Amino acid sequence: MKLVPIYRIHTYVVPESLDRVLEGVLHVDDLIYGNYKNVAWHSNDGIEQFVPSKNSMPTEGDIGERKQVTSFKLEFSIPRxxxxxxxxxxxxxxxxxxWDEPVVQVTExxxxxxxG
Structure with a gap:
């Protein structure tokens, strides 16, 4: 067994865009985990909440008004x-x-x- 340093990436995306975002990532990296490729995880049916500011260009919701949408958490890892x-x-x-400003979180x- 060995430990491999990685970046763990999380992003939140509406269900209808999940496949497009994942395919975009796979176009850049194969997401290899050991002897497997295209390794990613997603959770179903969370709620994402936000209030667009006057400088935003919201895809959903109106400036200054709170909006809630169904969202999936997509997560995967890449080499550090x-x-x-x-x-x-x-x-x-x-x-x-x-989204105008996607939530993307990265941890080491x-x-x-x-x-191997």
Missing amino acids: DKHLLLKVIEEGIYPNHP AFETRKH
């Missing part, structure tokens, strides 16, 4: 490589995400690998 991280966010998530972590 800052260049790859920026590419995944800027080329994989941002252009495929419907370790994953185990049983083999």
